[in-house]
Amino acid sequence: MGLPLFFSAALPRLRRSKRVLLGLASLLLLSSCGIRPGADSQGPVEIDFWLHLTGYEAQAFQTVIEDFHATQDRIRVKLLKISRPDEKIMLAVAAGHPPDIAYCPYFSIPAYAESNALMPLDRLAAETGITRDQFTDIFWEISTHRGHLWALPVTAAINGLYWNKKVFRDAGLDPERPPRSIAELEEFNERITQVNPDGGIRVMGHCVLQPDRYQAYWLYWFGGRILDGQERIDLLQPENIAAFEWIDANAERYGPANLIAFQSGMGTYTSPEHPFFQGRLGMVLNGMWMDIFAQAYAPEGFEYGVAPFPSVDPERLPGVAVAMPDTFAIPAGAAHPQEAFEFLAYMAQPGPSEKLAMAMGKLATRRAVSKNFLENHPNPNIEMWVTLAASPNLVMKPPIASQQELEVDLNSAAGQVIRQANTPEGALADVQRRQQAVLDRKLTRWKRVAAAREKLWSEQ
Amino acid sequence: MTSAERRNLRTGLLFILPWLAGFLCFSLYPILASVYYSFCDYSVLSPPVFIGVQNYADMVGDEFLHKAVFNTFFIAALTIPLNTAMAVFLAVLLNFNVRGRGVFRTVLFLPSLVPMVCLGTIWLWLLNGELGLVNSLLRPLLNAVNDLAGTALRPPNWLEDPSFAKFGLALAGIWSIGHAMVIYLAGLQEAPSHLYEAAEIDGASFWQKLWHVTLPMLSPYLFFNMIMALIASFQIFAVPYVLTDGRNGPEHSLFFIATIIYENAFKFWNMGYACAVALILFLLILSLTLVVVRLGERKVYYAGR
Numbered sequence: 001m002g003l004p005l006f007f008s009a010a011l012p013r014l015r016r017s018k019r020v021l022l023g024l025a026s027l028l029l030l031s032s033c034g035i036r037p038g039a040d041s042q043g044p045v046e047i048d049f050w051l052h053l054t055g056y057e058a059q060a061f062q063t064v065i066e067d068f069h070a071t072q073d074r075i076r077v078k079l080l081k082i083s084r085p086d087e088k089i090m091l092a093v094a095a096g097h098p099p100d101i102a103y104c105p106y107f108s109i110p111a112y113a114e115s116n117a118l119m120p121l122d123r124l125a126a127e128t129g130i131t132r133d134q135f136t137d138i139f140w141e142i143s144t145h146r147g148h149l150w151a152l153p154v155t156a157a158i159n160g161l162y163w164n165k166k167v168f169r170d171a172g173l174d175p176e177r178p179p180r181s182i183a184e185l186e187e188f189n190e191r192i193t194q195v196n197p198d199g200g201i202r203v204m205g206h207c208v209l210q211p212d213r214y215q216a217y218w219l220y221w222f223g224g225r226i227l228d229g230q231e232r233i234d235l236l237q238p239e240n241i242a243a244f245e246w247i248d249a250n251a252e253r254y255g256p257a258n259l260i261a262f263q264s265g266m267g268t269y270t271s272p273e274h275p276f277f278q279g280r281l282g283m284v285l286n287g288m289w290m291d292i293f294a295q296a297y298a299p300e301g302f303e304y305g306v307a308p309f310p311s312v313d314p315e316r317l318p319g320v321a322v323a324m325p326d327t328f329a330i331p332a333g334a335a336h337p338q339e340a341f342e343f344l345a346y347m348a349q350p351g352p353s354e355k356l357a358m359a360m361g362k363l364a365t366r367r368a369v370s371k372n373f374l375e376n377h378p379n380p381n382i383e384m385w386v387t388l389a390a391s392p393n394l395v396m397k398p399p400i401a402s403q404q405e406l407e408v409d410l411n412s413a414a415g416q417v418i419r420q421a422n423t424p425e426g427a428l429a430d431v432q433r434r435q436q437a438v439l440d441r442k443l444t445r446w447k448r449v450a451a452a453r454e455k456l457w458s459e460q
Numbered sequence: 461m462t463s464a465e466r467r468n469l470r471t472g473l474l475f476i477l478p479w480l481a482g483f484l485c486f487s488l489y490p491i492l493a494s495v496y497y498s499f500c501d502y503s504v505l506s507p508p509v510f511i512g513v514q515n516y517a518d519m520v521g522d523e524f525l526h527k528a529v530f531n532t533f534f535i536a537a538l539t540i541p542l543n544t545a546m547a548v549f550l551a552v553l554l555n556f557n558v559r560g561r562g563v564f565r566t567v568l569f570l571p572s573l574v575p576m577v578c579l580g581t582i583w584l585w586l587l588n589g590e591l592g593l594v595n596s597l598l599r600p601l602l603n604a605v606n607d608l609a610g611t612a613l614r615p616p617n618w619l620e621d622p623s624f625a626k627f628g629l630a631l632a633g634i635w636s637i638g639h640a641m642v643i644y645l646a647g648l649q650e651a652p653s654h655l656y657e658a659a660e661i662d663g664a665s666f667w668q669k670l671w672h673v674t675l676p677m678l679s680p681y682l683f684f685n686m687i688m689a690l691i692a693s694f695q696i697f698a699v700p701y702v703l704t705d706g707r708n709g710p711e712h713s714l715f716f717i718a719t720i721i722y723e724n725a726f727k728f729w730n731m732g733y734a735c736a737v738a739l740i741l742f743l744l745i746l747s748l749t750l751v752v753v754r755l756g757e758r759k760v761y762y763a764g765r
Contacts, residue, residue, distance in 0.1 A: 087726045094504045111729055115505040198612070260620040260710075265590030332505075405728050408707070415710055419622070434523065441518075441730075445501055448509060 044076045045339045047100035052085045053360075060359030064352045068343055075339045089331055093117045098331035100340035104151050106142045106327045111401040113145040114446050119330040120148040120457045124341040130348065138394045139325040139365045145399060148457055152348040153325035153365040155357045158389055159214075159287045160321055161310065162294075165303035167192055167203070167282040178283075178307040181314050182221065182246065185283065192282040199255055201262040204275075206283040208250045209263040209418065214285060214322075216410030217397075219243035221320050222312045226398045226406070231443055233406070235432040236425070242312065244417050244424030251418045259418060272297045276304075285309050287324065291379045292361035306381040308388050319391030325365055363389050401442040406435045498736035503729040515736035525737065527712050528720045531626065535716070536693040538630045543689060544682065547637040551644035552674070565645070572638025580702025583632035587703070589617030594631070619703055622713035629700055629714060640685045647681035648674065679760045686756075687749055694745050697722060717741050 051061055058081055065077045080099070082088050086108045092098040104112060112118045125131070130152070132140045139153035165175035171192040179185040189205030196202055209215065219226075224239035251259060266275055270293055275281040277298045284290075294304060311317035328347065330340045346352055350366050354373045357364040361379045363386065374382060388394075397403055413427035422430070461469070473480075498515055500508035519525055554565050574582070586593045595615035602613040618628030651674065659669045675682070697718035700709065708715040717737065725734035 090504060090726070090729070115503045115729060117505050198614070257614075257617065257621070261589050261617050264588060264617055264620050402728070411707070412712060419711065421622075421711060437521075441501075445503065445509075449506060 044074055045336050046076045046078055047336050047340050047343060049077050049079050049343070050082050050085060050089070050099040050102035051079055052082060052103045054081055057360050060356050063359070064347060064356055065343075067352065067355075068346050071346070075342060077343055090115075090117060093331045093333060096333055098333050100334045100336045101328060101330055101344055104327050104329035106151070106153075106325050107397050107403050107407075109143065109150050109327065109329070110145045110399050110403060112329070113148070113150045114401050114442070114449075114453075116449075116453060116456070117332055118150045119332050119334065119337055120150060120460050121152065121330065121341065121344075122149050122457075123460065124338075125149055125152075125345075128341070128345045130345060134367060135365050136367055136389060138323045138396055142323060142325055142396050142399070143327050146454075151327035151329035152344050153327050154344075154347045154353050155360060155362045156323065156325040156365050156389070157287045157289060157362045158321040158323055158385065158394065159285055159309065160385070160388060161283060161307050162276065162286055162290050163283045163305050163307075164276060164279060164281070165305060167205075167279055171205075171282070175303070176305065178305055179310050181310045182312045185310050188283065193254070195254070195258070199258050201254060201258050203280050204262055204282065207259065207263055207281060208247050209259055210266065210281070210284050211286055215247070215414035215418075216407055217322060218247060218414075220322065220395045221309060221317070222246070223317050226410075227400065230400070231439070233432050233436045233439060235410075235428040239312075240428055241425050244414065244428055247414055248417050248420070248424050251420055256419045270297065272299065277302060288363070288379060288381075288385050289361055291381055295378075306384055308391070311393075317393055319388055320393045320395065321388055321391065323389075323394045323396050326362070400439055401446065402435065402438045405438050406431075409435055494735040494738060497732050498739050500732045502732040502735070504731050505729075508732065511732070515733045516740075518733065519736065519740070524712060524715065525717075525720055528715050528717045531713065531715055532694055532696070532717045535626055535629065535696060536690065538626065539633050539693050540686060540689045542630060543633060543637045543640065544686065546634055547640040547685070548644050548675075548678065548682075550637070550641045551648055552670070554641070554645055555648045565642075569638040569642060571635035572641075574635060576698035577702050579632060579635055580699045583628075583635075583699070584619070584703050587618040587628045587632070589615070589620055592618070594618070619714075620710050622709070622711040625709045625713040629703065632699055632703070640689070643681050643685060644678060647678045651677035676761045680762055683752075683756045683760045687752055690748055690752060691745055694718075694741065694748075717744075 049061075049065070051058060053061065058079070062079060065079060068075075068077060085103050086105045089098065089102050089104065089112070104118065109118070113120075135153060136156070139156050140149075143149060143151045143153050161178055163178050168175040168188075171188075173188060173191060179188050185206055192203060192205030193201065194203040208218070219240045222239045222243040224237055224243055226233060226235060226240075228234035262275075266281075272278075274297070276284050277294070288306075291306065294302065298304070308319045308321060311320045328344055330337050330344065334340055347356070348365070350364065350368075350370065353366060354364045354370060356362075358373065358377050361377075364373060369386060374386065379385065398406060400406070409431045413422070413431045416422040416427050417424055497508055499510060499512060501511045501514070502508035550568055554561065554568065558564075571579075585591070587595075589595060595618075598615040602615060605611060606613055616624040616628075618624050618631075655673045655677070656669060659673050664672065695718050696716050700714040700716060701719060701722075703709070704714050708719065718741070721734045721738050721741070724730040724737065
């Protein structure tokens with residue numbers, strides 16, 4: 001009874017303050033809309049830079065940002081560290097409030113480009129004299145899609161074979177001689193692997209389940225490919241089947257449960273507990289960042305070697321490695337694209353690019369590197385990596401908009417083969433069927449908008 | 461309507477206006493938009509293109525969706541009775557008048573306050589096949605059984621074995637029963653003591669009292685919690701996503717309907733398909749809830765009736 005009376009009594013006061021309340025509410029609403037105040041025409045332009053790295057790697061970028069600031073006073077770069085950049089950039093572009101420049105995962109470039117989430121950089125690159133022949137071919141190739149440039153590769157990593165010299169020595173192998181073919185890899189694997197009476201693996205020469213995100217891509221080291229052209233997935237090539245048969249043979253030899261148990265106890269390689277550092281794993285395929293982690297986490301006196309991961313036929317397929325550049329792009333709708341590209345172009349110059357690469361233990365993306373880069377790089381095996389980066393057998397993940405779905409499906413298929421739940425050919429056939437349907441849908445979507453997109457991009 | 465009633469109505473509407481605006485903007489509009497997008501090819505960054513029922517047709521042939529539906533039903537069938545039984549059991553124990561009852565109640569409720577992501581991260585290591593605490597406790601037990609029976613049992617690799625992954629997830633889910641347990645505890649305390657006295661006079665044992673007095677008195681709470689558990693289990697996402705690092709578990713054994721919605725919406729740029737799956741999930745949960753409500757009408761005992 002009292003409550004309605006209270007409201008009635010409050011009504012006259014409410015009427016008077018209604019406008020005030022409405023005004024306050026409007027101000028709150030407007031301020032939450034993220035309307036950016038106009039740039040001060042007197043001061044520098046501030047550009048937002050989204051980066052996925054933290055720790056010493058982010059610090060390296062901050063240093064380069066400070067260097068950029070020292071070269072000019074028109075542009076200020078504001079660094080923001082984010083996780084899951086591929087999802088956040090998509091949402092930011094959809095919301096109409098993207099950063100000016102962002103790390104764009106190289107494998108997402110086709111999907112982003114076809115969805116008009118990125119700004120084509122052809123014109124800006126041409127205006128600043130940035131051309132393909134300045135960069136390692138494959139890194140530039142990864143940054144392009146549908147004939148346009150979408151990002152600049154600033155630093156890069158590739159992968160190779162790491163071997164533990166003490167484990168080799170203990171198994172009676174020459175610690176300075178890595179395996180040179182898949183067949184030799186398996187021979188060394190047999191010599192090194194020690195199995196408990198119950199079948200559990202105590203020490204392993206090489207585990208096909210490591211690193212756990214690469215299982216799908218073993219087929220590259222067998223000379224296999226995923227695509228036939230741009231529109232057809234072709235997984236049933238003999239080379240691909242051979243790769244999955246190799247995975248299957250490993251599972252049969254050691255037992256799926258034992259392999260999986262060994263792999264599940266590995267944890268992350270960014271810790272001293274990783275079996276490679278502990279001497280429980282003789283050989284592993286990993287990215288060149290492993291050299292930096294070895295310096296940080298390996299025990300005192302740890303000896304290891306680095307070489308190209310052996311392929312099935314070293315004569316026909318020398319120097320196979322997966323190219324993984326760090327690409328940076330300007331999202332569509334960025335508020336300051338001109339200024340953003342000026343900073344991006346600065347980062348991609350030899351000096352800053354090498355500085356970043358050295359800080360992160362990675363490669364620079366330019367065709368030629370300086371003497372300083374080779375002499376002072378913290379990665380003790382940089383010469384090997386630079387030589388491998390020039391290999392004609394460097395591979396890239398398939399440049400299709402459904403690359404993520406494909407990778408998830410292929411990894412799952414490799415897992416099925418490991419668990420002996422499917423045959424190699426059966427698993428690949430299933431993936432091909434499913435992923436061709438996915439790719440067809442993406443291509444249908446692309447063809448619907450292709451003409452309009454090309455027109456838009458040619459005008460930008 | 462008198463002018464005073466009109467004034468009161470306007471005042472009432474004004475007071476609920478913020479909630480109403482929020483509901484329209486952040487609930488009703490997205491739901492209706494989602495229904496529309498389910499009939500479109502929509503990549504978020506391009507305008508939606510109407511494609512009719514193509515998304516629904518694609519669902520029929522989507523093996524991963526079939527797997528996700530099976531997994532979702534499996535986990536619901538596994539966790540709802542398990543968690544309900546555990547929650548009732550703990551509530552009955554916590555209802556006993558023992559010293560330190562408050563401490564026990566707090567300790568048993570605390571795990572349900574752990575955020576889902578933290579829960580997933582903790583159980584990721586508890587369930588590790590080689591190094592996890594669960595297997596460290598299981599291993600000596602299984603070794604003892606092996607010695608006695610001559611078997612060769614080994615603790616399962618919970619998150620790497622498709623046969624055990626969902627059981628590992630169910631184990632992790634037990635930490636979330638605190639809320640249901642507290643509701644059952646409230647229900648137990650509401651149960652009239654004269655019914656227990658009458659049962660004791662009639663010579664009922666503990667189990668007879670539990671079956672004939674406690675459970676009927678708890679039936680409204682069981683009914684409520686089961687519906688909530690049904691809805692929650694069909695929407696399961698965060699814990700399995702963290703447990704598998706977004707990779708859906710061995711042979712997609714920890715791949716659920718909510719995961720397929722998330723992946724299609726935010727990783728694969730198929731918002732239209734994600735909306736279609738979301739609509740199907742909504743209809744599924746709605747249908748099952750209605751079935752449970754109809755069944756519950758006959759089985760639930762309301763003391764007030």
